Amino acid sequence: MSEPPKTPDGRYIVVDGTLWRATRPDLEPEREKELVRDLMDARRAIGQAEYGTDVTAHRRRVDEAKRALGERGPVWWNDGAPDFNRHKVENTPYAEWWAERKDQV
Structure with a gap:
């Protein structure tokens, strides 16, 4: 089984068009x-x-x-960015990245 796509900042994986918080790096x-x-x-x-x-x-x-x-609880990053866990990727700042990526697959 292949790994799900990960957002460029590594904060989320995408499963069925939904963002899920990635494991702490x-x-x-x-x-x-x-x-x-x-x-x-x-x-x-x-x-x-x-x-x-x-x-x-x-x-x-x-x-x-x-x-x-x-993957739950407080976010593991510390730059103040909001948490988009369990959001549809097209409704987040990652929408453009996702649209470009989907076109390549």
Whole structure:
């Protein structure tokens, strides 16, 4: 599976025309792998939970991992730029970049 496109500033990936905050670039590779492993383990636990089971603890683990990765919570950049997480790319300052990129693919 190929990696999703990343905005020129590296802050977001684009999935189905929607911006999703990218992982913090300052994470050490081993720490990032550990957090992704934790995230996937927690998601698997949610998927394998029996119907009617309280999955709150697993969802909390997902949230903690995503926050540590920088994909949720406060933005990881410090230049004051707004957060466009979960916005349609064509409704953001990345619209022109996206339109040009889509024409090339």
